[in-house]
Amino acid sequence: MTIRQAQGEREMPDDLVRAVEATLFASETPMSAEAISVHLGGAAVKGALADLAAHYDGRGIELVERGGRWHFQTAPDLAHLLRREREEVRRLSRAATEVLAIVAYHEPVSRAEIESIRGVQTAKGTLDVLMEAGWVRITGRREVPGRPVIYATTPDFLTHFGLESRRDLPGIDELRAAGLLDPVEDALAAAMDVPGETDEPENPSGALESEDESA
Amino acid sequence: MTIRQAQGEREMPDDLVRAVEATLFASETPMSAEAISVHLGGAAVKGALADLAAHYDGRGIELVERGGRWHFQTAPDLAHLLRREREEVRRLSRAATEVLAIVAYHEPVSRAEIESIRGVQTAKGTLDVLMEAGWVRITGRREVPGRPVIYATTPDFLTHFGLESRRDLPGIDELRAAGLLDPVEDALAAAMDVPGETDEPENPSGALESEDESA
């Protein structure tokens, strides 16, 4: 076994170290010292493994032993490089904004309750989006038949919307004063100077529920 | 047998070098400097690549550039240790090997040109095998009558055969200098010292036409 000595000052691995290095690199599974040794014709590889582990310590790659088997892996502090996230800014849809508002004003609230307040069926995906955004979370189950999941806003929600607490949300009276409670039809009619006809929301029977806003 | 260098003397890679090292190490395919840079958020990686290539030179693993793309691989001189169970390379027929060489040394090249060098028709399947292997691709059409498809090699070809670029094709400089990559007609014209008759590549009826030219 020839030892390649350093050209210049670099530490140069000897042939056994190189062989172990290449073997572990090319292996599809972690290998025990014994398996490496067998692969390399019976050489004693423990010293080489220790050398390699020391050499790679602090590099972008490291040699680790797990349960007696060795493998190379990306340094843990660089694991974020393996799965990069690319962020895409997307605006919340109208439906999702409504659901978020209902959760914020009425929390904790079940999906059925959200639907009855909106007067429109709410797609499962809408709540998923809000949970992905980190603004809504599941807080438990309501102790009624079917034990439906109930949702509430998160601290991130308050942060994102610049609110100290949910009490900072404007109340119904303030909304009315701001004209935000005017029926959509009227607002539209006023805007378009067309009396009467506007598109009703999809659910004609939804109007009934808003009474029980006891939250 | 082991060369254990003092910890203090070890060259320690900086963060960028570590990141490039980890990225290439984890990647399933060779990566261009640009792709690495994009992955690392736009960092300039050429210097880091050069550092790494120098660092790994002589180790059991090496960092190589093939057709502008970088990857780690085991050192070639360790092939005998690693070969055992793993012959992953498909066997090429003699015809396919020859066609591959002709494409590589003459690219871009049409099938007719390949056939005129080999003196036999080339089965459709031969080029298909090379394209399926990912080593040859169609690069366009030659703007001559019939607009024949023309073929060239791929970056994967360079990767597979360990070539940094086509300039590294074995003996290509000598072949070019000897005129052996030029069409027979050119060489013939040069040898016979007859200028001007070199424009008709491989024309089966060339003898007739040269008479016509005097008209």
Place this chain on the structure above:
Amino acid sequence: MLQHGVTMSEDGLIDSPAVTFNGDDWEIGGAATEDAALYLELDGWEGPLDLLLDLARRQKVDLRKISILGLVDQYLTYIEQAEALRLELAADYLVMAAWLAYLKSALLLPRDEQADPSPEELALRLQLRLQRLAAMRDASGRLLGRDRLGRDTWQRGAPEGLRIDRKNLWQCDWFALVQAYGQVKARTQPVVHMVRDRMVMTLDSALNRVSAMLGVNLDWMELRDFLPPHAEPKLRRSALASSFVAALELARLGKAELSQEQTFGPLMLRGIKA
């Protein structure tokens, strides 16, 4: 043996597109234009050029110094032997044999000034082609002999792989949130249906108006004359409907008479003295 009926390049090598055979005196295994026929290997040679190259290399001299005449003899001898053994020769081997026989005779005959291209040129052309094939054959050998990935070098056995996950960064602002809630509330409020500013004349006011006017005038009057004179069209329509109903009511109570002489004609109204 010279076959002028055969389409071939002047050096007898098969060019693409495929050679077509007119002569039917040649026994060809399978259709002449099939790749399979052209691929019939003769003891491992791929076509006549390949065989020629192999024979040339047996001369163990530089291809540039090869004896073309010697090569021709070797080739023809080889083909004769094959025929003697009743081997089925692929057509292109025979084409080459014919062409080489012609080349040989041309080279041996006294130089014919008319021959164009000259036999020397044809010989040179063959030599050049052999050199080129030899060059590619050597190159392919050297290519295959390189350190090949997966045979001599290996990439990492179990790379973690790089993944780029798309993450959505959701945007929504305070106003959109509050506005959305307002709209939900507005949309779903139990609708106290207020008919705003609808231009109507109620039945009561029509009754009052019509009976008051009947008390003043006892002549027949058209119903339309009971309507407020300067009313908007919408109010007029409402007033007309209400006044009609009022007229029917007054007639029922015996306080008025109604008369209409023809369908859709003017509806006349007159008070009755009690």
